Amino acid sequence: MPTYSVTTVEGRLSAQQKVAIAKEITRIHNEVTGAPSFFAQVLFYELAPGNAFIGGFPLTSDQIFVHGQIRDGRTSAQKTKLIQDVLEASAVAAQTSKFYVWVYIIDLVPTQMAEFGHILPASGKEEEWMASLPPEDRERMIGIGRDRG
Numbered sequence: 001m002p003t004y005s006v007t008t009v010e011g012r013l014s015a016q017q018k019v020a021i022a023k024e025i026t027r028i029h030n031e032v033t034g035a036p037s038f039f040a041q042v043l044f045y046e047l048a049p050g051n052a053f054i055g056g057f058p059l060t061s062d063q064i065f066v067h068g069q070i071r072d073g074r075t076s077a078q079k080t081k082l083i084q085d086v087l088e089a090s091a092v093a094a095q096t097s098k099f100y101v102w103v104y105i106i107d108l109v110p111t112q113m114a115e116f117g118h119i120l121p122a123s124g125k126e127e128e129w130m131a132s133l134p135p136e137d138r139e140r141m142i143g144i145g146r147d148r149g
Contacts, residue, residue: 024089025040034124074123082105
């Protein structure tokens with residue numbers, strides 16, 4: 001459901017930093033929105049040097065871009081908290097200043113999305129949606145990450 005894309009220049013983030021950022025984004029999204037943790041997806045993209053520009057000039061800084069695509073229906077306060085918390089957690093995990101972390105939240109209409117083989121529910125309707133799913137699909141979703149700590 002929520003998909004957070006983290007983009008950096010190649011080699012900027014270690015494997016451990018990526019894990020820490022993914023866990024923190026997942027935790028934050030769950031706490032702020034109430035959506036189950038297994039809905040969160042965090043994808044990392046690395047750009048070759050010379051493929052990122054700011055102001056028309058090649059990126060030479062420590063920049064980390066986080067684009068969060070979430071289902072619409074969240075309040076302005078929730079989105080502000082998401083942005084602030086993801087900004088802070090990403091900076092800490094990447095061992096950089098918040099100055100270099102840029103976070104964007106983009107609303108998507110849930111009825112125009114399908115994941116796990118089903119059209120997504122409106123924000124806040126996750127429990128009813130889960131209850132309406134075939135038991136095998138529900139169990140597979142709930143089991144995501146269960147035994148991975």
